[in-house]
Amino acid sequence: MPIGQTLPFTAVRWDDVLFVVLAIMLLGSALLVVTMRDIIRCGLAMIASFASLAGIYVLLGNPLLAATQVLVYIGAISILVLFAIMLTQTKNAPTRLVFQTQAWIGAVAAVVIAAIIAGTVLTTTWPSTGAVAWTATSDIATMLFGQYVLPFEVVSVLLTAAVVGGVLLARREPPADKEDRS
Amino acid sequence: MSNSLDSYLVLSGLLFAIGTFGFLARRNAISMLMSIELMLNAVNLTIIAFGAFVKPLHVHASVIALIVIAVAAAEATVGLAIVIAIYRNKKTPLVDEYDSMSQ
Numbered sequence: 040m041p042i043g044q045t046l047p048f049t050a051v052r053w054d055d056v057l058f059v060v061l062a063i064m065l066l067g068s069a070l071l072v073v074t075m076r077d078i079i080r081c082g083l084a085m086i087a088s089f090a091s092l093a094g095i096y097v098l099l100g101n102p103l104l105a106a107t108q109v110l111v112y113i114g115a116i117s118i119l120v121l122f123a124i125m126l127t128q129t130k131n132a133p134t135r136l137v138f139q140t141q142a143w144i145g146a147v148a149a150v151v152i153a154a155i156i157a158g159t160v161l162t163t164t165w166p167s168t169g170a171v172a173w174t175a176t177s178d179i180a181t182m183l184f185g186q187y188v189l190p191f192e193v194v195s196v197l198l199t200a201a202v203v204g205g206v207l208l209a210r211r212e213p214p215a216d217k218e219d220r221s
Numbered sequence: 222m223s224n225s226l227d228s229y230l231v232l233s234g235l236l237f238a239i240g241t242f243g244f245l246a247r248r249n250a251i252s253m254l255m256s257i258e259l260m261l262n263a264v265n266l267t268i269i270a271f272g273a274f275v276k277p278l279h280v281h282a283s284v285i286a287l288i289v290i291a292v293a294a295a296e297a298t299v300g301l302a303i304v305i306a307i308y309r310n311k312k313t314p315l316v317d318e319y320d321s322m323s324q
Binding site for chain 2: 052054055057058059062065066069070072073078081082085088089092095096098099100101103104107108111112115116119120122123124126127128136137138139141142144145146148149150152153156157160161165166167168169170171172174178179182183187190191194197198200201202204205206207208209211
């Protein structure tokens with residue numbers, strides 16, 4: 040049975056309902072990320088915010104980006120962050136004080152940034168078409184491996200360098216070398 | 222609502238502001254890195270929203286967002302490796318205790 044464009048018995052569109060639900064999930068979990076006391080729970084809330092952002096990408100007609108968001112952010116970056124949390128947690132670390140002493144300045148700065156962005160967005164008339172344009176994956180592939188092939192190659196070199204650099208930085212020093220290696 | 226560019230841009234602005242607050246206010250270095258990820262996600266949402274609603278940017282935006290995601294992954298790798306390396310020396314993940322230069 041096909042589902043209609045609108046909610047039954049009302050004129051509310053499904054897309055709007057999904058947008059509101061996903062936006063509330065996104066902002067709520069992002070707020071939990073920056074305010075919760077237990078940092079592992081912050082990491083889990085971050086996964087929830089990434090997932091709701093993937094849903095918003097689907098609403099924007101971009102399934103490839105949604106899949107990439109799930110694979111890269113939820114699958115790789117979140118796991119990396121959770122590993123780093125578990126490697127750097129100490130039992131005697133002070134967990135009472137989550138925020139710095141100047142946190143209220145940061146809060147003021149964040150409110151000012153949000154107000155500036157919202158004011159700018161709402162007072163500007165964008166050249167918007169007023170409807171979401173679906174992005175075909177084959178179009179992205181054609182453009183990525185045609186016009187944008189040089190940035191693609193540069194990014195692959197950057198990723199290689201990042202992997203080597205990450206291993207080198209996080210590597211444990213070899214214990215008690217015989218010769219002096221300074 | 223889901224058919225207007227403004228709502229997506231305001232949403233990404235709010236997400237960016239939340240990330241800014243987390244970066245400025247949290248003491249834990251990994252929390253700060255998570256806030257940076259939130260800000261990068263907000264920027265990506267802006268790019269995708271422009272790509273979906275503005276005709277000349279249509280496919281370009283997706284490619285740019287993919288490249289941003291790759292660079293964000295590289296940044297997370299190196300940033301977390303640096304945090305772990307510092308933790309090994311200082312035995313704390315809190316950034317306000319990295320005060321060797323003021324002593």
